[in-house]
Amino acid sequence: MTDAIMNSKPxxxxxxxxxxxxxxxxxxxxxxxxxxxxxxxxIAAGLMLVFLVxxxxxxxxxxxxxxxxxxxxxxxxxxxxxxxxxxxxxLRTADYGGMIKKNLRDxxxxxxxxxxxxxxxxxxxxxxxxxxxxxxxxNPSLVGQSLDLWIKASDDIDMLRKGYVDRTEEESNRRxxxxxxxxxxxxxxxxxxxxxxxxxxxxxxxxxxxEEAGILGAVTGSxxxxxxxxxxxxxxxxxxxxxxxxxxxxxxxxxxxEVNINNLAAVPSIVFGLLGLALFLNFxxxxxxxxxxxxxxxxxxxLPTIIIASRSALKAVPPSIRxxxxxxxxxxxxxxxxxxxxxxxxxxxxxxxxxxxxxxxETAPLLMIGMIxxxxxxxxxxxxPATVLPVQIYLWADSPERAFVERTSAAIMVLLAFLIFxxxxxxxxxxxxxRRW
Amino acid sequence: xxxxxLILVVIGLxxxxxxxxxxxxxxxxxxxxxxxxxxPSYYGMFVALGCGLPAILLLAIWLVIQPQIVDHMVMAxxxxxxxxxxxxxxxxxxxxxxxxxxxxxxxxxASPAIVAATERYLTLQSIGFWSMVGSVVCIxxxxxxxxxxxxxxxxRARNAVEGIIRVLLIICSLIAILTTVGIVLSxxxxxxxxxxxxxxxxxxxxxxxxxxxxxxxxxxxxxxxFGAVPIFAGTMLITLIAMLVAGPIGLLSAIYMAExxxxxxxxxxxxxxxxxxxxxxxxxxxxxxxxxxxxIRGWGEGVGLDVSSESALAAGLVMxxxxxxxxxxxxxxxxxxxxxxxxxxxYGLGATKSETIRHVIIPAALPGIVGAFLLAVSxxxxxxxxxxxxxxxxxxxxxxxxxxxxxxxVQIVTLLVGDQEFxxxxxxxxxxxxxxxxxxxxxxxxxxxxxxxxxxEKYD
Numbered sequence: 004m005t006d007a008i009m010n011s012k013p014x015x016x017x018x019x020x021x022x023x024x025x026x027x028x029x030x031x032x033x034x035x036x037x038x039x040x041x042x043x044x045x046i047a048a049g050l051m052l053v054f055l056v057x058x059x060x061x062x063x064x065x066x067x068x069x070x071x072x073x074x075x076x077x078x079x080x081x082x083x084x085x086x087x088x089x090x091x092x093x094l095r096t097a098d099y100g101g102m103i104k105k106n107l108r109d110x111x112x113x114x115x116x117x118x119x120x121x122x123x124x125x126x127x128x129x130x131x132x133x134x135x136x137x138x139x140x141x142n143p144s145l146v147g148q149s150l151d152l153w154i155k156a157s158d159d160i161d162m163l164r165k166g167y168v169d170r171t172e173e174e175s176n177r178r179x180x181x182x183x184x185x186x187x188x189x190x191x192x193x194x195x196x197x198x199x200x201x202x203x204x205x206x207x208x209x210x211x212x213x214e215e216a217g218i219l220g221a222v223t224g225s226x227x228x229x230x231x232x233x234x235x236x237x238x239x240x241x242x243x244x245x246x247x248x249x250x251x252x253x254x255x256x257x258x259x260x261e262v263n264i265n266n267l268a269a270v271p272s273i274v275f276g277l278l279g280l281a282l283f284l285n286f287x288x289x290x291x292x293x294x295x296x297x298x299x300x301x302x303x304x305x306l307p308t309i310i311i312a313s314r315s316a317l318k319a320v321p322p323s324i325r326x327x328x329x330x331x332x333x334x335x336x337x338x339x340x341x342x343x344x345x346x347x348x349x350x351x352x353x354x355x356x357x358x359x360x361x362x363x364x365e366t367a368p369l370l371m372i373g374m375i376x377x378x379x380x381x382x383x384x385x386x387x388p389a390t391v392l393p394v395q396i397y398l399w400a401d402s403p404e405r406a407f408v409e410r411t412s413a414a415i416m417v418l419l420a421f422l423i424f425x426x427x428x429x430x431x432x433x434x435x436x437x438r439r440w
Numbered sequence: 441x442x443x444x445x446l447i448l449v450v451i452g453l454x455x456x457x458x459x460x461x462x463x464x465x466x467x468x469x470x471x472x473x474x475x476x477x478x479x480p481s482y483y484g485m486f487v488a489l490g491c492g493l494p495a496i497l498l499l500a501i502w503l504v505i506q507p508q509i510v511d512h513m514v515m516a517x518x519x520x521x522x523x524x525x526x527x528x529x530x531x532x533x534x535x536x537x538x539x540x541x542x543x544x545x546x547x548x549x550a551s552p553a554i555v556a557a558t559e560r561y562l563t564l565q566s567i568g569f570w571s572m573v574g575s576v577v578c579i580x581x582x583x584x585x586x587x588x589x590x591x592x593x594x595x596r597a598r599n600a601v602e603g604i605i606r607v608l609l610i611i612c613s614l615i616a617i618l619t620t621v622g623i624v625l626s627x628x629x630x631x632x633x634x635x636x637x638x639x640x641x642x643x644x645x646x647x648x649x650x651x652x653x654x655x656x657x658x659x660x661x662x663x664x665x666f667g668a669v670p671i672f673a674g675t676m677l678i679t680l681i682a683m684l685v686a687g688p689i690g691l692l693s694a695i696y697m698a699e700x701x702x703x704x705x706x707x708x709x710x711x712x713x714x715x716x717x718x719x720x721x722x723x724x725x726x727x728x729x730x731x732x733x734x735x736i737r738g739w740g741e742g743v744g745l746d747v748s749s750e751s752a753l754a755a756g757l758v759m760x761x762x763x764x765x766x767x768x769x770x771x772x773x774x775x776x777x778x779x780x781x782x783x784x785x786x787y788g789l790g791a792t793k794s795e796t797i798r799h800v801i802i803p804a805a806l807p808g809i810v811g812a813f814l815l816a817v818s819x820x821x822x823x824x825x826x827x828x829x830x831x832x833x834x835x836x837x838x839x840x841x842x843x844x845x846x847x848x849x850v851q852i853v854t855l856l857v858g859d860q861e862f863x864x865x866x867x868x869x870x871x872x873x874x875x876x877x878x879x880x881x882x883x884x885x886x887x888x889x890x891x892x893x894x895x896x897e898k899y900d
Contacts, residue, residue, distance in 0.1 A: 030792055037794035041696025044689040045709050048768075051761045052716055058731045059723070239612045246609035264616045269815070269885040270878065271822025273849055274623060277874045280856065281626035288507045303619050310616065336602045364720025367824035367849070370857050385444070393722045393825075400726045400829060408730065415723050422718060 056419075063412025069201035069214060070156040070164040072126060072190060076106045077149035078139065084146055094139050094146070099132030103154070111186065122183050128155040128214045153197070158213040158406035163187060164198060167405055178405070204413065208381050209395065213406030216399070218414050220381045224294055224374070224389030225363060227382060231298020232305060232362050237355055239302075240309030241344075244351075247310070248317040249339050268307035275304045276371025284372060291373035292388035300368050305358040312354020316347040349436030356429040360422050366393040392418050443503060446573055450499070450580050454492035457584045461487030464591050478598035486597045489604055490587025495580035499572070506568045514561045518553065537561050627878055630871035637865045638666045643872060645669060649835040649846075651855060651866045666869055668876070670835040674845030678756045678827060679820040681841055685760025686816055690767025691809065697768070698775040699797055710772075717765040725829030728758035733830055740842060750832035750844040759826050766816040774808025774895065775801060807895040814888035818881040824849040848873050 082102040084093050107123050108114065114123050131154045139145050159178050162168055168179050179187070190196050208220025251257045279300035283289045289296045320343050328338040369375070374390050375398065382389035390398070392414060399411040462484035469476045476483070511534055518533075533554070540558040591597070635643070646667015693713060697706050733754035740747030747753075778801050786796040802809070832844030833854060855870040 030795070034792045034794045037797070038696070038700055041692045041700055044692035045696055045713070048689055048693060048716065048761070048764050049709075049712055052712065055719070055723075055727050055761070058727065062730075239615055242609050242612035243616065246606075246613040250606065250609060251613070260613055260617060263620050265889060266882060266885055267616055267620060269818060269881065270623070271824070271849070271881055273822065273824045273852055274627075274874055274878050277852070277856075277871060278619070278623045278626055281630055281871070282622055286626075287504050288511075306616060306619070334598065334602060336605060360718065364718075364722070366720070366722045367828075367853070370853055375857055384442075393720055396722050396726065397825065397829070400722075400729065411726060415726060418720060419723070422720070426718065 059412045059415050059419075061412075062409055063414075063416050065165045066204060066409040066413035067201050068165070068198040069203065070161040070196060070198050071153040072156050072160070073151055073195040073197075074103075074106055074110055074127075074154050075149065076103070076135070076152045076154070077109075078102070078135075078145045078147060079105065080147050083139065091140060091143070094143060095136065097136070097139075099135045099139075100129070103127060103132055103135065119182060122180065123186070125157055125183070126160055126186070128157050129212055130210070130215045131155050153199075155203075155214055156196070158404060159183075160187065160196075161214055162405050164196060165409075167409075204410070208379055209377060209390070209398070210379060211377075213402075213404050213410060216407070216410060218392065218395060218417060220378060221390050221392045221395035221414070222417070223381050224378075225391040227294035227385055227389060228297045228301065228369075228391055229359060229363060231295055231385060232301040233355075233359060235299065235302035236305045236309055236358065240306050240355070240358075241313050241351060243306075244310045244313030244317060245339055245344070248314050249343065250335070264307050264310055268311060271367075272304055272365055273367040273371065275300050276368030278303070279368060279372045290386050290388075292376050292378075292390075293386045294374075294382065294389045294391075295385040296372050297369050297374050297389075297391065298385075300372060301362040301365060304365065304368065305362045308358035308361065309351075309355050312357070313347070313351045316350025316354065317343060319350060320346045346438075349432050353429045353433050356425050356432070360425040360429075363425070364393055364418065364422060366391075366397055369394055370397075392421075443499065443572075446499060446576060447496070450492055450495045450576065453495070453577075453580045453584060454488040457491035457587065458484035458488040460584070460588055461485070461591060464588055465593075465597070468591060468593050475593060477594055477596050478601075482597040482601050483591050483595070485601045487584060487587040487591070489601065490590075491580050491584035493604070494583050495576050498579050499576050502572045502576070506572065510561065510564045510568055513564055514557055517560060518557055541565070623878065627871055627875040630868055631875045634865060634868035634872045638869070642666065643668055643869075647837060649851075651851070651869055666865065666872075668848075668873065670837040671846055671848055671851055671873070672876075673837055673839075674752070674831070674835065675821055675847040675849075677752050677839060677841065677845055678759065678831060678847055679817055681753060681756025682759040682763060682820045683813070683817060685757055686763040686767050686820075687813060689760075690764045690812075690816070691771055693764070694768040694771035694775060695797055695802075698772050699793065699801070710769075713765045713768050716761060719762070721762065721823060721825040722829070724758050724762050725825040725827075728754050728826055728830035732758055745842055747842045748832065748844040750830065751842050752831060752845045753841040755827050755830040756841065758830065759820055759823055762823070762826065763816045763819050766819050767812050770812035770815065770892070771805075771809050774805045774812070774892070777808075778804045805895075807891050811888040811892035811895070814884050814891070818884035818888070821884075822849065822877060822881050824853060828853050848877050852877070 079102055082105070083097040104124055107126065108120065111123055114120055134155065156164070163179050168177060170184065174181055203215065204217045206219055207215060207217030210216040247257065247260065279296060283296050283299060284291060324342050324346065325338050328342045333341065369391060374394055376388055376390065377398070378388050378390055396411055396414050396418065399407045399414065462480045465476055465480045465483035466473055473480050514537060515530065515534065536554060537558050540554065541561050643666050646665065647669050648665045648667045649670050650665050697709055701709065733749055733751065736751060736754050737747045737749055782800050782804055783796055786800045791799070827847045827850050831847060831850055833846055833850065834844050835846045836843055838845065852870045852873050855866055
């Protein structure tokens with residue numbers, strides 16, 4: 004600066020900021036632009052969120068409905084009970100699939116060729132026989148009667164009903180042929196096709212047939228896994244936080260634990276899966292695919308979140324409370340269990356719920372320990388093979404059928420509903436018990 | 441009856457112990473609790489802990505050790521003619537026996553010797569289980585009796601109970617350390633087995649990745665090569681795309697929220713951004729694979745570009761959306777902690793708000809912002825489901841975002857999912873990749889946390 008002044012010759016032009024209205028206008032315009040960039044990026048993020056949720060609900064809502072076809076079913080004794088014994092065991096093992104096929108042929112008398120028959124059989128779900136079997140077992144007097152019944156349609160017809168089949172497309176590119184379209188339209192014009200609420204989606208486990216696949220198995224698996232995670236991570240996390248915050252001496256060892264916990268919180272989740280695979284499965288020999296092991300892995304993963312939240316909740320309790328209790332003769336453990344912990348509990352619970360919400364949405368570590376198997380049974384215990392909701396979503400997302408796309412989206416909607424519920428709970432807890440000292 | 445009920449039994453015994461201890465303490469003070477050293481509930485607690493802790497500990501150890509002993513005994517008791525020759529055969533036979541004993545189908549038709557071994561396995565298992573029940577209940581009762589016998593008027597029950605609880609607290613806080621040690625040891629141990637087969641530098645600097653190894657020795661053409669550079673490059677490409685999305689959007693959102701937005705807008709916008717971080721990654725993966733990838737492909741075709749259906753761009757864009765909140769919330773924090781005096785000084789010199797932000801606040805907050813970006817990068821590198829569902833498996837060494845690339849996490853998942861055998865180079869490679877992933881993310885986190893902490897100290 005001084006050099007510049009010394010070097011400048013007398014009479015040389017002095018540079019001044021231009022204070023013209025033009026420049027001011029430009030600066031204000033830049034100001035407005037900058038502000039708009041900021042607002043624009045928030046709006047962009049919001050739009051992405053809306054687009055994400057919108058595209059998922061847009062494809063998923065229809066999975067809550069299922070198409071049914073009204074067929075005249077005669078419970079033919081020839082199929083069900085040729086000997087006329089009325090034995091329940093006989094009724095249980097009878098050929099209901101064959102009975103439905105026969106009734107389909109009777110309903111569409113003009114169908115004679117083999118390939119057309121096969122197309123016709125494709126109209127109803129391959130598992131529809133099981134529903135009829137349950138009806139007959141419940142009420143054996145149905146045998147010999149003939150009724151109009153609503154039978155569950157196959158996924159192709161379901162997709163057609165929901166408008167996902169483009170009729171204008173080339174026949175060979177469609178999953179539904181022109182002949183089938185003709186039959187469908189005939190059924191439709193006779194009011195023999197309707198959509199109803201899809202209860203099976205909530206009451207059945209996974210299946211290869213989209214119209215039979217439900218989320219009950221995955222939801223049960225998730226609940227079992229979360230139970231283990233909560234049972235392990237909550238007590239251990241809270242106890243660790245109590246030790247670190249209330250009892251631990253301030254030394255290098257405690258520092259190490261602290262740094263360690265902070266780093267553990269940022270370790271990629273899949274690494275926890277590798278730990279579970281190497282340690283729990285290969286070293287200890289725990290069963291694969293079990294909610295027990297999944298819960299343990301997720302507990303290790305959630306632990307840092309719970310410890311960090313619990314510590315800050317404990318830290319927020321003012322020292323005067325501790326001093327008052329100590330002054331009245333309480334031991335240090337009594338101070339914590341009688342006074343500090345109850346006051347910190349809302350904060351701890353909020354942190355725990357958020358940690359559990361993370362664990363509920365977690366997929367990658369569970370893939371590592373084999374919770375990715377195709378499982379048609381609802382798991383009944385902590386060591387049964389099971390899958391969880393996010394993994395079910397992943398599995399369905401891989402299935403090629405159009406009907407699974409809609410079911411994947413619907414499963415995502417259920418998962419998001421759980422998460423929203425948990426987060427609202429956490430926010431409400433915080434609001435209700437938030438206390439300023 | 442299973443071990444779960446055994447735990448319930450032990451808990452029931454502990455509750456009984458609590459009542460017994462409490463009653464005995466009052467009895468020992470002849471009904472006047474005031475002359476006891478501790479409150480009666482502490483005597484109860486002492487007996488409950490004395491009954492429950494050793495029993496639960498024994499149960500845990502037994503559950504871990506019993507399967508291994510049973511396996512060993514069954515295999516050792518096999519007839520010499522079918523005794524497995526090597527480790528692979530050994531584990532295969534063991535799996536067969538286990539499957540048979542739980543009533544599942546096996547991979548081969550069971551020979552009579554295997555059926556006999558299965559029966560032996562089941563017998564040993566039930567012997568083991570019932571002796572476990574016996575010894576656990578015994579230990580629980582013994583502990584109960586011992587702890588109850590200790591109780592007298594002058595016994596310092598509170599001190600004893602608090603001592604035990606304190607030890608429990610310390611053990612709980614050590615679990616975090618043990619987890620880290622477990623991660624590091626298991627990764628290093630398995631990686632060392634991998635590097636015993638594949639040289640370390642071939643792995644780190646090799647340019648060709650095709651992990652298909654031959655199952656049988658005489659098989660042709662599938663020797664497997666484990667050069668991880670294409671994988672690292674793919675990871676970096678996707679991370680770069682993600683940061684190109686999340687960086688500007690996250691930072692600008694943070695600036696707007698910290699400097700321009702009124703409290704009402706903030707109260708809506710901040711949670712909305714955080715929702716993005718709360719959505720499960722599998723949902724983003726589905727969104728990327730089913731909505732974004734076809735969109736990008738369609739646009740690409742519209743302008744005459746050849747876009748792969750598993751392009752790096754789709755995965756990167758969606759991952760970018762996911763990590764916006766990681767950038768924005770931390771940047772928001774650091775911008776808010778820039779002292780007001782710096783702003784006031786700048787305004788006093790006549791700067792507009794945006795000039796103040798660009799020339800004063802951002803430079804002042806730069807270390808913290810860098811920390812936020814590093815944390816976001818580490819998130820992106822470790823993210824799994826989005827790339828598993830939307831990025832490809834082909835290990836192309838390319839910088840073209842329209843082509844399919846693969847990442848470290850994708851390879852870990854594909855190498856380990858559905859593969860039961862556990863000592864091929866293929867499965868071990870996943871652990872070597874995991875090791876690299878762990879140390880890279882750890883390094884990024886340590887640097888980021890240190891930078892942020894240094895920065896906070898500067899203005900505190």
